[in-house]
Amino acid sequence: MNQGQPAISMEGVSYRYGAQTAVDDVSLTIVAGSLVALVGGNGSGKSTLLGILAGLLDPAAGAVTRATAQRPAIVFQRSAAADELPLTVKDCIAIGRFGPRRLFRPLAATDRRIVQELMERLEIDHLARRQLRDLSGGQQQRTLVAQGLAQQSDLLLLDEATSALDVAGQAIVDEVLRETTAGGTTVVHATHRRRDAQHSDQTVELAHGRVVHVEDRAGTDVIRPTRR
Numbered sequence: 001m002n003q004g005q006p007a008i009s010m011e012g013v014s015y016r017y018g019a020q021t022a023v024d025d026v027s028l029t030i031v032a033g034s035l036v037a038l039v040g041g042n043g044s045g046k047s048t049l050l051g052i053l054a055g056l057l058d059p060a061a062g063a064v065t066r067a068t069a070q071r072p073a074i075v076f077q078r079s080a081a082a083d084e085l086p087l088t089v090k091d092c093i094a095i096g097r098f099g100p101r102r103l104f105r106p107l108a109a110t111d112r113r114i115v116q117e118l119m120e121r122l123e124i125d126h127l128a129r130r131q132l133r134d135l136s137g138g139q140q141q142r143t144l145v146a147q148g149l150a151q152q153s154d155l156l157l158l159d160e161a162t163s164a165l166d167v168a169g170q171a172i173v174d175e176v177l178r179e180t181t182a183g184g185t186t187v188v189h190a191t192h193r194r195r196d197a198q199h200s201d202q203t204v205e206l207a208h209g210r211v212v213h214v215e216d217r218a219g220t221d222v223i224r225p226t227r228r
């Protein structure tokens with residue numbers, strides 16, 4: 001995909017849970033190879049919008065256009081599998097190569113290399129054989145980010161995926177995400193912490209399901225918020 005071209009366009013997108021409108025008439029263009037922070041308070045619609053971008057939720061109204069048909073990689077704050085399955089850090093990242101159903105087939109040399117490189121980049125290689133459920137929240141989050149990256153999708157979606165990271169861990173993930181977008185991947189990171197947006201190319205602020213503010217890296221408004 002060409003960097004600088006639209007990776008995703010949303011036009012008048014809305015989503016409702018029964019009578020509750022969670023995303024309300026959102027129009028947005030996300031440029032390929034950019035790092036976008038989706039910010040807003042609890043219940044502002046970040047996860048729902050991410051679910052729409054992931055293709056997991058069908059909007060009630062509006063249109064979403066993606067430049068490619070690749071399946072997006074999505075990283076959540078926590079993994080239920082981490083609590084239930086006897087997964088090592090290495091296994092968990094390997095899921096990103098195969099999908100959960102093919103977890104226990106042998107890794108090809110290329111997959112092993114990708115898993116190893118990601119563990120090194122995220123500085124979790126010393127934890128490779130540890131059970132995920134025995135790790136700290138921040139160590140688990142680094143592993144889940146590595147799992148998302150292992151998928152090598154052109155669209156990486158993060159849902160509060162760095163909330164437990166300390167300053168050093170956040171700096172590592174910021175750097176890895178920056179490298180990832182430089183390689184052409186589009187990254188959308190939903191977070192309620194505004195400071196997580198400081199390295200993003202674009203910050204999209206949601207309130208009550210609406211885009212209320214969009215800023216580019218230099219701090220200038222680039223898209224007018226949707227009118228009420």
Ligand SMILES: Nc1ncnc2c1ncn2[C@@H]1O[C@H](COP(=O)(O)OP(=O)(O)OP(=O)(O)O)[C@@H](O)[C@H]1O
Pocket residue numbers: 017020021022040041042043044045046047048049192
């Ligand atoms: N499964 C659901 N059923 C009913 N309402 C829901 C459901 N999921 C979310 N909502 C509602 O939709 C709105 C947006 O929720 P969403 O989870 O998208 O927000 P968010 O910004 O991700 O919040 P948080 O930061 O708390 O995770 C909220 O009012 C929420 O109560």
